[in-house]
Amino acid sequence: MLLKLKPDSDTPIYLQIRRQIVAGFARGELAVGEQLPSVRQLAMDIGVNLHTVHKAYALLQSEGYITMSGRRGAVVAQPPLWDDEFLERLQIQLDELLLEAKGRGVPAEALERLWRDARDGIGNSD
């Protein structure tokens, strides 16, 4: 898959990398066991500091999306399946989003449309 990173965005580059790799895995564009570029190679290709890529990989590793080994470098891994703790974290993020929307008076229909669009967008409408 291709990473498309926006240097102008409010989201820092390392978080953009993390999000796109997580999304790539969910969409099946990245398979378990697939090798990723080394930190140095990815930093060169993007043209950013090695530290930025290292931060993204460290985050992905701590979340279980990749494993890092000396010989094979970064490899896509099977993240742990959901559990109560994960649901709780989602709940917190969802609450945050909904409260922000409520504060700005977003109507319920608009929220539902967003929810449906997002579900269709990731190809998982059942």
Add this chain to the structure above:
Amino acid sequence: MMIIWTLVFVNALMIVCLAFMPFVTRKTELFGVGIPAEETNRPELVAMRRAYRNIAVIVGLVLLALQLLFMLNPALNGGFSLADTSHLTGDGSVRFLAPFFVCLAVFIVFSFVLYLHYHRCMKSFKAAQGWRDSEGVSPVLIADTEPASKETVSLWWLLLYVAIAVATAIAVLVIWPSVPDRVATHTGLNGMPDAWADKGPGAVLPLLGSQWVLLGTFALTILIVRHAKRQIDASDPEASREQGRRFRRISSALLLFGGAALGALMGVLTVSTFLGVNPQALNTFMLVAMCLVIVVIIAVLLRVGQGGSRLKVSAGGGGRAGGTPDDDSYWKLGVIYVNRNDPSVFVEKRFGVGWTVNLGHPVSWLFLIGIIAVVVVVMVISYGSAN
């Protein structure tokens, strides 16, 4: 006569390479200036490319004609005639070769001055049009998640180089008993030997050493292809990625082949020298074979284009991902890349096919110093062995 045509041919090849340069670079980087993907076929830009080529070809042909004239005219070339080539050694060959080197140097300098002229034209044209590379779209940086190591030839192939070097050394050892006490280590332009050495390590090591330097240079270049920045064009990232992959696969295979062919030829030359093969026949064979290898390499690179930009690929058509970040300020004169914030040591050239260094990275300086050191060592050794 053979040598004259070879020297004309080498310069003709160089002229073709330099004259067609604007046609083999990425279309979004004309004369070292970044231009928006939608504007690459503007008539003004097409006219500039053609004018550069036409001027370069005309000047090149004039220089080639002058070179030939000087080489064939005994009044101008220090008394050389086709009938008598006996003095084509030592100082005689230096005088004979002068028109060749003058033609070479003058054309390289001329084409660079011509490039600079069009580089400036391009820059002011871009400013006048008010182009920014990221026309209204926010810039996007694109990277492939597949490792680069899968794109180039396997490094195990480098064992082929080791095999060539070892085979040459073994062959020399095997024929050693039958080698005469004095060995011709160098032949003049007329194909006759003009330097000898006593049978011993001093006669062998410079020949073997130059083969190792050649094989080492090709191996290093393959490693550079593997570790260079992979540039992906934001206007059609999928197609650009596929072109880049093929470009790196083709160039690494081409380098592997070229190094193996030239290395093997040098091995043949070394062994034949010790066997006392007719030097004139040997020289002719070597010249033709080396020219062929170089022509193949150049022809493939011109066909493929910088970054594979001239390759047709079925991937792509997915539309643009965003704007291309404007890198012009990092490219001094459009050819020298200095970017301290880029961790890449090797990047694709803007004007030409191949890679260049990022002078903003300290490792690139070590690399350049290393190259100069190797050149100096080779020159010292070959000078030492010639005396």
